[in-house]
Amino acid sequence: MAGDGGEVTLLGHWGSPFVTRVRLVLRLKGVSYSYVEEDLRSKSDLLLRCNPVHRSVPVLIHDGRPVCESRVILQYVDEAFGSPGDTLLPADPHERAVARFWAAYFDEEMGAPWDRALRAGSEEERAAWMQKVVEAADGLERGLSECTGGGRKGCFFGGERVGYVDVVVGGVVSYVHATARVSGERVFQDEARTPLLAAWLRRFGELGVARELLQDVDRVVDYVRFIHAKNAGKAPPAN
Ligand SMILES: N[C@@H](CCC(=O)N[C@@H](CS)C(=O)NCC(=O)O)C(=O)O
Structure with a gap:
């Protein structure tokens, strides 16, 4: 149990x-x-x-x-933990490999440059790293389409229910909203460019588990501003 x-x-x-x-x-x-x-x-x-x-x-x-x-x-x-038939990763080895691929893609192609953007020393450097994040979201949109049959099998990477990739990506949801507020980049939120990710973001945010556990966006906004200021060599605002 x-x-x-x-x-x-x-x-x-x-x-x-x-x-x-x-x-x-x-x-x-x-x-x-x-x-x-x-x-x-x-x-x-x-x-x-x-x-x-x-x-x-x-x-x-x-x-x-x-x-x-x-x-x-x-x-x-x-x-x-949990019962063997109730896992976040799919049972099928190929589907499992696909899920691991997209989770690694997210961390390497989006998470890593996002972190560099957060810690950049200048506004230009930050914008260049964020551009990489926004571009990599196009690849993740393709991944979501692959995992959901173009959205026909559900709106999550796991289909109708949250799976492994959803949890991996779900960790940044408060940062998605904080980034939009701090610097205006709309990662996942561009309905025209990444429609499946935009729907994913809405649906994931509505989950009880997300409401309960995702960081408060105001607090993340303050934290992001604090790190930006620290790395730009300015006196950080009180955190
Ligand atoms: N690849 C690691 C990354 C973890 C990571 O970067 N953690 C940060 C906090 S977000 C950390 O503990 N950094 C140590 C430090 O700041 O010295 C993972 O997936 O767990």
Whole structure:
């Protein structure tokens, strides 16, 4: 039964989209867990012991054994909890490979440049990285179309229900809205350019699990402005 089989602890940080995706999967799989908020400027000994290689959150500790890297954690939770027939990743090996492909695409082609944009030292540099994110959304639109038969099988990457890729992408939803407010880039929100992603964004945001767990957008807006100012060498606004 979900949640059975040992104590579960998640080391996280409220602003991290990688942590958000883990919180989403734990809730979707019905796993009870304790949450420990990390100060990333002064990491705990527990975090450094559990993730000595990357020293990053999220880390999931199950029965004393750490699992690191968010996509690895999602797959671990999917396999270790819940009933075997009720997984986020599809049962069919080819469909599973397709889901893993698009999850990796999202992290590499969208998440990585988005992070560079967040930490850019100038407005020009930030805009150039965001342009890469917006362009990569065209590829993700293709992925959503592939996973849903052009939208005929449902609006999520998992079809009618949320699957692995939805959780991976779902971690950034508050950043999508915060980015639109801070710098005007409408990632996923362009109905003409990425209609399936625009519908995905609306439907995902309406899910109970998303309403409950996604970060407050106002708080993310302040956080994004704080990081922009810090990296531009200006005195950051009070956070
Ligand atoms: N590839 C990692 C990325 C995790 C990551 O970048 N976490 C950030 C927070 S969003 C972190 O802990 N950074 C450590 C630091 O700031 O020193 C994953 O998927 O878990």
